[in-house]
Amino acid sequence: MDTRLQGRTALVTGATSNIGRAIALAYGAAGAHVAVSGRDPERGAAVIAQVRAAGGRADFVPADLDGSPGRSRALADAAVAALGRVDVLVNNAGVYPAGTTLTTDEETFDRIFAVNVKAPFFLTAALVPGMTERGGGVVVNIGSWIARLGVPGGSAYSASKxxxxxxxxxxxxxFGPGGVRVNAVSPGVVADAGSELERLAVGMMRGTPADAVGRPEAIAVAAVYLASDDAAFVHGTVLDVDGGRTGVAVVAS
Structure with a gap:
């Protein structure tokens, strides 16, 4: 039984699907009391039920993050009300509207940066002071391999990551001098088994060492590690969990 997060509390944004859901489940299994945040109460209830069925603790905290300081602060306050405090913050919520530079309009660009950058910025600003007052905490950001390996589409998304x-x-x-560790996980192409996303994305991982699309659970394992005392000496690091997508050359044959 994994007890690395026993007695800790964690807020996971975008926790009702894919990577966020996997992190919420893994945190619950490792002993944390998890605030599952997202826009859909039904999907949130399903995640909470899974955490509780495995013997963990979880509560749903609804949020539709739009980049405004007010909504980020409201989520921070709701999470503290549900958990008592927030020891670990996982900034996972994000949007990825498809589009090239020439086809991305201003509204779409602004939404990408609002959700992917401004929302975690102000949410972190709202929660870190409490962590510092208690002597420490952890922030885990979710990045993306596409931030460092250029592809023809998704320029605004890659810039946000x-x-x-x-x-x-x-x-x-x-925040490190105040006892708050901040790190990130950079996933490769990740999808649930048998999903439409997996079918569409499998070609993007062909030829990598993994030669396959990754699973959300692989990212969750890394997120547990970064939140735990096992990573006590890890600061300011972006941990690539991408099947070798960014670190290994794929040579055409």
């Missing part, structure tokens, strides 16, 4: 990686390092420098 590049910002998340930069914030990870900046926050580590800013």
């Amino acid at each position: 590049g910002a998340v990686e930069t914030l990870t390092r900046a926050w580590s420098a800013e």
